[in-house]
Amino acid sequence: MTNPNPPHLPKHLSCFLLFVSVIHAVLAANYDPSDKFLLNCGANGETSDDDGRKWTSDVRSKLSGGSSIASDAATQKPSVPTTPYTTARIFESEFTYSFPVSSGRKFIRLYFYPADYANLVARNGIFSVTVGPYTVLKNFSAFETANNLNYDFFHKEYSVSTESGTLNLTFTPAPNHPNSYAFINGIEVLSHPDIYSSKGTSMMVGLSTSFDIGNATALENVYRLNVGGQAITPSGDTGLFRPWEGDSPYIYGSDIGVFVATDQNLTISYPSGMPDYVAPVNVYKTARAMGPTPQVNLGFNLSWYFDVDTGFSYLVRLHFCEIDPNITKNNQRVFEIFINNQTAQPDADVVAWALKNEVPVYKDYIVFLPVGSPRQDLWLALHPNTEQKPNYYNAILNGVEIFKVNTSDGNLAGSLPNPIPNQSVIDPSRVLPRSSGKSSNKGWIIGGSIGGVLAGIVVIGLFVCLLSRKRKGRKTQNSSDRTSNWLPLSLYGNSDTSDTTAKTHGSYAPSIPSNLARHFTFAEIQAATDNFDEARLLGVGGFGKVYKGEINGGATKLAIKRGNPLADQGVNEFRTELELLSKLRHRHLVSLIGYCEENTEMILVYDYMAHGTLREHLYKTQNQPLTWKQRLDICIGAARGLHYLHTGAKHTIIHRDVKTTNILLDENFVAKVSDFGLSKTGPAMDHTHVSTVVKGSFGYLDPEYYRRQKLTEKSDVYSFGVVLFEILTGRPALNPTLAKEQVSLAEWALHCHKKGILDEILDPHLRGKVTSECFKKVAEIAVKCLADEGIHRPSMGDVLWTLEFAMQLQESAGEGSVDLENDEMPLSGKLKGFDDNVTDSTSTGLSTSIGGQSLGSEDSYGLTPSAVFSQIMNPNGR
Incomplete structure (x- = not known):
């Protein structure tokens, strides 16, 4: 056994250094969950996923409710991993999984591969899911979700706080949809440290009130991005098995800034009190910044947009680490942070927050999206701060996590995601520069949802109604009837x-x-x-x-x-x-x-x-x-x-x-x-x-x-x-x-x-x-x-x-x-x-x-208009 007290060091100093090293090792080590369940639903025996994790069959799990069916997917697309997506458990009536758990926060991850199972059509898989007292999915269609996102398979992640005892997951087919059923391919229940609680310290963006994310709060992770870097697989996380996407699909406009990366041998030093499982080191070793030219940077915003449900509050966690070796002091790089067209941070200075460069730090912001259209874009934008007169007119971001917060009645369920936009139609360029005014609505950083499709549907529907109505009227009216309403x-x-x-x-x-x-x-x-x-x-x-x-x-x-x-x-x-x-x-x-x-x-x-x-x-x-x-x-x-x-x-x-x-x-x-x-x-x-x-x-x-x-x-x-x-x-x-x-x-x-x-x-x-x-x-x-x-x-x-x-x-x-x-x-x-x-x-x-x-548009081109007045461009003007 190695002697922990080298002879050339005083004993008390050696003990101190040993204590420090042990503390650092504890903080740096991956988190070891107290509860860990990986169920490959409908499967037999134990299987391993692509990250080497062992998944067990749900056959011996505690199940209650009506009957269920274990079924293989009718087709297995080459892109779909075998575990946990090959098999599913099907429910045609309410069904509950029960997990014995200790107290604390749990990640609940639900895995879906919408295919035909047991002669059931994938499109009819419409159901609701509750996790304890929280409704996480309601009238949910995995088929439509995958179709809109252009995914073959996907998972949903939630964080809930539990007391010691039993955690119930209940699946309920939609009662108002004929032939509906529920299904699930995989269930993961994983303890995680309480790293997303705010204890009343997070402020509502645009308001001077605080927001408490405590034990009574459930969260749904809707986005987790490694900004400026590559995707990180669950095994590349810190024991919490969180996948991190790259941010390229969400960056807005042609001004995407520049990628920033450190020497991979560089040591990122987590500050005291911040364990490294908050985010993996690779999140902090890469970033996206605005670019080297101040004049260009002042003319646009580095922006991302995220399709989200309305009617919910969102926790937006931003990860920062100043990895530019030229920026080591306060007020060298200062920038503004906007969330949904409101100022979240007027003077972000990463070095001032972390006290030095190459040290990670994160900031939490709460934003509420009032009910409007079912979904809209949540905007995040950065712009150089000029009032502080920093050395560099630039901005930087390393990572983003966005969580939906449950409503007062315990609901987290939202609408289907919007279809992926046709990039050949929407080819955005840079956003407008910000206003020089001091309003909280800085610049032209905007959040919102497209309703043109609704207009098109309404137009067509009303046209059909009008056409039908007119044809019917012409069949029942005679010549005298047609002029009966035209009286002096x-x-x-x-x-x-x-x-x-x-x-x-x-x-x-x-x-x-x-x-x-x-x-x-x-x-x-x-x-x-x-x-x-x-x-x-x-x-x-x-x-x-x-x-x-x-x-x-x-x-x-x-x-x-x-x-x-x-x-x-x-x-x-x-x-x-x-x-x-x-x-x-x-x-x-x-x-x-x-x-x-x-x-x-x-x-x-x-x-x-x-x-x-x-x-x-x-x-x-x-x-x-x-x-x-x-x-x-x-x-x-x-x-x-x-x-x-x-x-x-x-x-x-x-x-x-x-x-x-x-x-x-x-x-x-x-x-x-x-x-x-x-x-x-x-x-x-x-x-x-x-x-x-x-x-x-x-x-x-x-x-x-x-x-x-x-x-x-x-x-x-x-x-x-x-x-x-x-x-x-x-x-x-x-x-x-x-x-x-x-x-x-x-x-x-x-x-x-x-x-x-x-x-x-x-x-x-x-x-x-x-x-x-x-x-x-x-x-x-x-x-x-x-x-x-x-x-x-x-x-x-x-x-x-x-x-x-x-x-x-x-x-x-x-x-x-x-x-x-x-x-x-x-x-x-x-x-x-x-x-x-x-x-x-x-x-x-x-x-x-x-x-x-x-109610048609008045612009008929059958005539050559001259000096026309009123709505004269269509025989059915209004």
Whole structure:
């Protein structure tokens, strides 16, 4: 036996060194679990996995519940390891595994290979799993999970705290799914040290409150990454058998930074009190940093994004180790950490935290993702800190662990993961640089989920319903039925019976002041339009056809909208528009000149708009593209018109159909809001909304209004937000020919904003023409307009103020201003996901219906539009 006291050392010093070495050996040694169960479910005998671990059969395990079946997989893909994925145990009723355990934390790992077993179809394997008092899976489909992630096999990992006794795992087939069953290939129960508890020391990101992860907290590991390094197998971990992925699939954008690695012979020194099983040494020997060029580093964020469930809190553990030999002192490398667009750490300094370089340290952050869409991206981003004036404008990260935290009712179950995105469609570049302001929402680091697929599904579904409904109606109606709803307004109690003309023609004239709206005879309208010559046709809308007219020997030009008795829109919209526009006068509202109502004819006469609709100057047009200042000025004008409707009239007026085809341009490109056929008078002072049947144009429709059928002026604000993104991107509100996540402009723009790539969908005609500050301001207010709930949207007055301020920013920059391309925010030459030859929904014959009205996009290309007003681009306009 070796003498522990070498003769050349004093005895007391030798004892001290021995004590230190023993302590270090204990801390450095792999963790030895007190409880360790590895069950190869459905198998016979003992087998070994690829890491050399021994798995036993579950035949002799303590099982309870209904009957079960042990089965081999019908097919075994070459990529799938034999253990523990070759066999499975199948349950067609509730079934429980019981494990005798000591007190403390346990890793519970469930292994799945979704294949056909025992003549059961893999797709029908839908079930729930509870671990003690915690629900970890609910209505879970291993088949769909693997399919969405493009995995052949996978495992789920949980950490729960147990008392000494029995730990139960219960599998329950989904009762609401026919032929459902539960299955499991492998179960691992492994004690682990309580290394993820916070004891109230972790702070909620964005809040000043602490968060306690204690014995009553269950965790699900959703991501564990070796940042900047290779994947680490379970056997390469520290006795806890945690697999560590590489971070390449999660790094965002083309600016992926640089890999940093130490000499493998370098000794990483774990600090006192931090055992090495917190993370393996190979996590700390590699890292990802931003790069050597400060100017480049200041222009982007080093970002990762992670698909997660909403409605949960997440523990985000970041591992750091300063392994650059040039960085040995405080304030040499200082950076900001953002999680979900909030500042988690304004001044991260790894050396200051660890007290020296080559010493690991980790930091825990808690972030809550409120319920919204079932899943969204959790963002992590790093950016150099400039306020501390460090030696290097750079950032570094070695590892990431993300854990879902159970809700108050013990739930950890979430939704299916989103399908892996098509990288050929989404080709992200660098994110926008951060704002110079001090807001906690630093820069443009965004978190969020794509809903364009939902829009596509809804569009198709509604189209089918509308088509079926129309065909059915045509079969049951005769010719008299088709015109039964087209009656003179006099029959609705609006005529003056003392007026002979009114009784004869059903004229609406007596209720309208003659100085506000002229009553045209039908003969005058025929003369003005050359008897509705098709050569004068400007377009077609839901109300009917629109013609260019001339009176006074051609000196006065008019836009004449002739109602179609067979159209979906009729007397109510005619009456609404007539009532409203006869009483409203504003520079930015279309002017009603007069009307004609004779012998079932309903005709509205407007001032002629020489430059037609805003849409005609944005996409699918031969018109010269509008300049950025023109677009901004048009939006300011339209906002003034809507602001007047909301606040300047006697009663609040909600337009209800704001879109680019309802914003008209006169000969000087002055914007005029048009088409008030769907408008509603707003709520009284003691009410917050108007309850009404949902009408509007799909792609612009307020989702809250659609869900609740409660209309407010904020519904117009939402639609106007879509208009703002149309002028920014030069694409339609709906385009089903694009990839499904890009069908809805509103959803796609919000997604790009969350990803920090909103600049990439900028209209190519605007590149080099928009100052970055102006762009940010317009994009910021557009995003706010599209808030899911009206209470979180700005008023139209706030929108107007912001747009006017944006115009000042643009004009104050002058002709020699720095544009987006030169403001450290490079833009690709071609927009990602946008075709230069954009086509719209009507090019495929697509239309939809809500509330009995068409909700298709208005952009039909069957006509050559000229100076068109209102929604005249589709016969089924709304």
